[in-house]
Amino acid sequence: MTEDFYDVLGVSRDASEEEIEEAYRDAVRKYHPDVSDAPDAEEKFKKAKKAKEVLTDDEQRQMYDQMGHEQFVEADKRGATGGGARGGAGGMGGMGGMGGGGFGDVQDIFDQFFGGGGGQSQNRPRQGQDLKTGLEIDLEEAYHGAEKQMDVRRPETCSDCDGQGHPPGTDSRTCPECNGQGQTTTVQQTPFGRMQSRQTCRRCEGEGTIYEETCSTCGGNGVVREDATLTVDIPAGIRDGQTLRMEREGAPGERGGPNGDLLVEISVAEHPDFEREGDDLYTTAGVSFPQVVFGDTIEIETLDGPVELDVPAGTQSGERFRLKGKGMPRLQRRGDGDLYVQIQVVTPESLGEEQREALEQFAEASDEDIDVDQSFFDKIRDSF
Template structure:
C-alpha cells in the first residue's frame, strides 16, 4: 500500500502551504540521488516525496486525497486522475532537472537531416487505380567529393578535442544538494563528436549540398484527397553523414464530372428518356474501366439504381473493389412536335389519363379546367372524382 503523503513529508494533516514547502525542501535535499551516491533507492524515494508534495500543494488534489486517499487520485471516485511532472516541480524549487545527469548522456553522432513536404495533384482515375508520379524536390544530398565526411579529399575528420568524441560536455556545479552535473551539446563539433581540420571545398565541410532530386512516388490504389504519403529517408541528409529525413507527399484529387466517391463505392447518373424508362432499353455506359452495355428494364422509375458489382474503388485491405451505383434520371422533353404530341395524347386516351389539349375521360365537358383555387391565400388541389372506365364509355 502506498505510504501516507503527510507522513512522507513529516507534516500534520492541517499543515499550511509554507510548512509543506519547507518540509519538501528538507526531504528533497536528503533524498536527492546526487546526495546519495551508490544508493539505488534514492531516486525512487525522491520521486515519491515529489509526488507527495505535488498532491498536497494542489488544493483540489489535496481535498480528494484527504477524502478518498490514493484511490481518489486515480480518478476512481468520480474525478479525473491526478497527473504531475517531477521536472516542473523540481525546477520550480532548485532549477535544473536531477534526472538529466551524466547517466543519460546522448550518444554522439551527426544529427538527422530535415524532413520535406510536397504536394502532388491527381485526377480522379489516378486516385482510384493508383499511379506512379515523377516529382522534383530540392533537398540536401551527400557530397560525393568527400563522401559525406566534410573533410577534404585525402583527409579524415578527427576526434573532437573539446568533448573527446562524446558530442556533449559536462558541467559540474555546487549547490546545497551537493554537486550537480549537467550536460550540453558540444559547441566545437556541434554535437557530432568529430571536427574537420581541412574542410571539403565542394560542401564547405558540411558533407552535403543542395541539389534538385527526381523521385518516383508510387501512389497506391484507392487514395483519397487530403491523404499524405510518407517516403522514409527521402528528405535531406544530415550534416557530415547524418541520417536522412523523410519526405511527406500530400495528395490532392480532382473531382470527377461523372462520378462521386462514397467510401469504396462510386455513384454515377444515367439520363434516359421517358419512353426508354417506360419501354426499356440497352445503352452504352462509360465506366472508369471502359464502356459497358447497361440494360434499363421496362418500367424503370426515376432514381432507381442499377448496381455494377466490382467496378468501384479498390479496397484498402486489398480485398477486391467496391461497387458502381448508377442512378437513373428520367428526362421529360420540354418541347414536342405536333405529331409527337398527337401520338402521346392517343396513348393517354387509351390509358384513361387526362392530359392538356386532349379529351378528359374523368370530367364533364363543362367542368372548369382550373387546378388552383384562390381564396384565403392557400393553394388547394381540386377534389378528384372517380374516373369512368375507358371500356364503359359509348
C-alpha cells in the same frame, strides 16, 4: 523563451508523453532548418525541442508545473533544474541524449549527472528527418494504380565535402574547448547539492576536432538543397488524403545514419462524371421517356469500360440501380466497391409534329387535362 512549453507544442497541460512526442514530431516536420525556409523556423524548432525535453521528463515536468514557466526558465539558466545536463548551447539540448527519448535506466541517470558517458549518444549515427510533400492524381489513376513522376526539392548530402562540412584534406586540430572529447563538463550548485553534467561541446559540436576550412558549397552544414525527380508507385484504390511512405527518400542522416523517409500525401482530383464515397462510385444516366415506360437496356460508362444496365419498364426518374463490383478497388482488401447509377429522364427541347400528336393522344387517353399551348414535356418537367 517566454512562451509556455505546452503552448509551443500545442498540447494540453494533461497531455500524455505519447501526445507530446507526436506534437514534437509535427513541429520537426514544419520547422526543422533542413525542411523549412521560414526565417523564424530555426527559433521555433529550438523552442519545440526544449519544450519536448522538459515535458517528457517526469521530474523536469513536475518542477515546471510547480514553478511556472518564467521561474523554471530562470532556474534552468542557473542550472537549478538540472536542465543543463541535456547538452547543447544554452540548455537547448541536442537531438539525442536525454532529450531524444528518455533516460532508459538508472545507469543513464547516473552517467548524465555524475560524469559518465551520457553525452556520447550525441555522436552516434542518427536517422535523418522525415520530409512531407503532396501529389495530385486523377480518379482513373486512383482506380487503376499508376507510376507518377514527382519533382521535389529536398536537403541532400553535400557532394563536394561528402557531408563532412569541410573540403577533403583540410587541416585540422584538436578542439581546445573539450580537448578532443566532444563534450564539456560543468559542475553546478543546485538545491540538491553539487551536480556534474556533461554536454556537447559548443565549439566543435561534438566532433572533438576543429577544421581550418569550411566547405563553401554547404557552408559547413554538410547538407545542400537539391531538386530530385522521384517515381511514386500509386496503388489501385488509394483514397484522397492517404499518405504513401517512400523509405530513405527524406533528409540525410547524421554521422553516417540512414536517410529519413519522404511522406507523400495523395490528393485525388474531382471527376466530371463520378462521385466517390469510400470505395463506391455514383453517376447518372440520361434516358428518354419511352425507355422508362417500356424498359430498355442502356450502356453505362465505368472506369473500366462500358457495361450494360437493364432499365425495367415503369422506372421512375431519380431511381437508383447498383452495379455490383464496378466501383473502386478496395485498397489492401479483396474485391471492389459498387457503382450506383441514378436514372434521369431527359426532356427533349423540341418535338416533331408526329411526336407532338402522339403525346397529345397519350395525354387524352390518360384523361389528363393538358394545355396544348404548354408543351407536354414542360408539364413532365414541372412534375419533377
